[in-house]
Amino acid sequence: MAEDRNQTTEEKTKPIFRNLTADDPEPETTEIESLCMNCEKNGVTRLLLTKIPHYKDVVVMSFDCEHCGFQNNEIQNSGKIAEKGIRIKLQVKTPRDLNRQVVKSDYTSVKIPFLDFEIPSKSQRGEITTIEGIIERTINGLEQDQSERREKYPDAATQIDQFLEKLRKLKSLAEPFTMIFEDVSGECHVENPKAPLQDDGCVTVQFRRTTEQDHILGIYSENTDDTLLKPIQEGEYTLEQIEGEVLSFRTNCPECNCPCETNMKLTKIPHFKEVLIMATVCESCGHRTNEVKSGGGIEPMGVKIEVTVAGKEDFSRDLLKSETCHMQIPELELEIGPAALDGRFTTVEGILVAIKEQLSSSTAFTGDSSDPETVKRMVVFISHLNEVLEGKQKITLVLDDPAGNSYIQSFSDEGLDSGLKITKYERNFDQNEELGLNDMKVQDY
Structure with a gap:
């Protein structure tokens, strides 16, 4: 019993x-x-x-x-929709690129500029496939019902045959080509065969959805004009009260999807700005997450922060990585996009440990389909990370945040910290596009 x-x-x-x-x-x-x-x-x-x-x-x-x-x-x-859409530009040059795994959602469109060809999101369902699989399915789709088309529209059938020949040449890699995936739901994913190293052949950009794209996903914003103009009533929170309170709201666990609570607090980082810290603890599976979002909007300029990590003192520096921040470790050829670790308020040591834990939990180490070369590369990379955490290897940690909302603690209030370099820069068009600033009207509105 x-x-x-x-x-x-x-x-x-x-x-x-x-x-x-x-x-x-x-x-x-x-x-x-x-x-x-x-x-x-x-x-x-x-x-x-x-x-x-x-x-x-x-x-x-x-x-x-x-x-x-x-x-x-x-x-x-089966989860929540991402906050931003995603655009992935892939250079296909080798047979390994043709074999890259692709996760496509129902809202993913595929473009091949070389052929001036596009597969609309409505024409194919979500699937797990490869680059070659996408081309093969396109060929099979165009070959259907050709006998009837040849009788009624011989000229159109000839043009389709010529186009099919071009598609088959893509599979044989007669010459390199580019494939672009655009997914308004932000759920498309293309495999990085060099993981955890930087993928030189793939560029990923997140973008803010338009109102029309939100409606395609079934997202409609509530009319909050009245609530924005409504004065604070008795019993409601003022800004001063919010700054001193920990607010809680119900949500679902990102690990097991069971109901749990997320705690949120508005706090100020000394010598920096206000941020929102959100922490979730699931009582069902024990999963814990923490996320940080900027409370002060987008800064006028982007910021690039470089810190030399050479010992225990550098490990103790406070670190804020925003949800728009790219991270790099040049010595390990590592580059991490904004979505990989979300926004975090931790230490230099804490962010390195988080990178190690995420790589250690990768399926490269488990399953019958694990690639031995990838497993070996992961093991070597994690051993280098362990040497860094033990203080045996010196590295440079780079935070590049176009929104200017990332921060690493300085050991000198006068800005004379030799191990820390902070550079502010003007954002380019693509960075402004990713932050949704190009279409934002702030004058004569």
Whole structure:
């Protein structure tokens, strides 16, 4: 009886979305009888709730019809929508690039400028595939119903045949080409085969969605004009009260999706600015997160901060990484985008430990499909990080924040800290575009 109770308790504590591992050879799936769109008889759809590491919770759907043999698979997002859209520009030069894994959502459009060709987001469902798989599916789609088209529109059929030949040449890499993924939901992801090193062939840019793009995702902002003009009533919080209070609100755990609470506090970092610190603790799975957002808006100029990390004293420096900040460690050829670690208020040592923990939990170390070369590269990289944390290797930590909201503590109030270099710079057009400033009207409004 005790064993049965323990087993029942263990089953209840299992998260809804679980990682696919060799320890869980038979993951829980749900089977639903559904209509086959090919022969209009009933087939079977299987649903699997799982996690894509460094991405999010997804529902993987697979359809199979035993009558006509038709098969189909797709994925759907099961978490919250990202705050920004994402645009990924990939240079395809080698066979390894053709084999890069791609996670496409329902809202991802694909462009090949070399052929002046675009696959609209509505024409393909979300899926996990490769660059070559996208090209192959496009070829198969254009080849469908060609016999009827040749009879009615021979000229159009000839043009399609010529275009198909160009697509096939892309697969043979007759010459390098560029592929652009644009996803208004911000959920598209392209594999970095050099992870954890910088991906030289891929450029990722986040952008703010327009009102029309928000409506495509089903996001509608409430009319808050009346509340903005409403005076503070008795019993409501004033700014002074908010600064001294820890506010709590209900949310879902990003790890197991169970209900939990997020605590939020407005505080001021000495010699810097006000920030919002948010912390979430899940009682169900024990997952903890902390995130920092700037409370003072976007600064007039971007900031680049370089700090030399050579010992314990440098590890103790306070560090604020905003949600728009890029991080680099040139000695380790490491570059981390803004979304990788979100906004954090920690120390130099804390951010290095966070990088190590994220890389250690990567699927490069687990699963039957792990690439031995990637595993070896990860092990070597983490060993270098351990040497840095033990003070055996000197590095330079670079924070590059176009919004100017990142900060590293100086050991001198007069700005004579030899280990710290702060450079402010004018943002370029692309950086302003990513921050949503190019379309912002602030004069004669």
